[in-house]
Amino acid sequence: xxxxxxxxxxxxxxxxxxxxxxxxxxxxxxxxxxxxxxxxxxxxxxxxxxxxxxxxxxxxxxxxxxxxxxxxxxxxxxxxxxxxxxxxxxxxxxxxxxxxxxxxxxxxxx
Amino acid sequence: xxxxxxxxxxxxxxxxxxxxxxxxxxxxxxxxxxxxxxxxxxxxxxxxxxxxxxxxxxxxxxxxxxxxxxxxxxxxxxxxxxxxxxxxxxxxxxxxxxxxxxxxxxxxxxxxxx
Numbered sequence: 167x168x169x170x171x172x173x174x175x176x177x178x179x180x181x182x183x184x185x186x187x188x189x190x191x192x193x194x195x196x197x198x199x200x201x202x203x204x205x206x207x208x209x210x211x212x213x214x215x216x217x218x219x220x221x222x223x224x225x226x227x228x229x230x231x232x233x234x235x236x237x238x239x240x241x242x243x244x245x246x247x248x249x250x251x252x253x254x255x256x257x258x259x260x261x262x263x264x265x266x267x268x269x270x271x272x273x274x275x276x
Numbered sequence: 277x278x279x280x281x282x283x284x285x286x287x288x289x290x291x292x293x294x295x296x297x298x299x300x301x302x303x304x305x306x307x308x309x310x311x312x313x314x315x316x317x318x319x320x321x322x323x324x325x326x327x328x329x330x331x332x333x334x335x336x337x338x339x340x341x342x343x344x345x346x347x348x349x350x351x352x353x354x355x356x357x358x359x360x361x362x363x364x365x366x367x368x369x370x371x372x373x374x375x376x377x378x379x380x381x382x383x384x385x386x387x388x389x390x
Contacts, residue, residue, distance in 0.1 A: 267319030
């Protein structure tokens, strides 16, 4: 079976750094994805990790440790527009099913 | 470059009725996946279509069925609607051999069953 855990809510201040953690237990692991979903909108792809380590993409970075079943999304220089839900998803087979966590709602305050 | 298009955007149906949701994938994508997202939860995988065949299926009853057409567009059909089927239905397109690119999601169809 699949089990993905991430905090329900987080709050951070504009300009700060925030780390959103995700732990997973899964079979057939084929990569970990992060998506951003603003309220009432569709999720948008942020990052993909399949090997251990850090992937940096602008203000966003994502880390993976396969042995620990752990990932985090790091958001730097937070902006108000970063207020959204962040979904951690595990890919099970190549381009196949992804299993999503319930998302972490991030609120950025002035 | 058009993204993923879903129709309709909103739908209200009565318990027991049937519904068909439609999806046109992003140009160049060949794979369509359907997800159900209840309020406050993550998307739940329904099934995936590739080359007009159901490639994978999640834990959803047979009341949920789908189809993919030669132009890669797809339909999701739900029969004998339950109140619990009320949710946002998301269509996600991708390339079968580019899993690392993730999904491109449509804006979804908000289904309300009364």
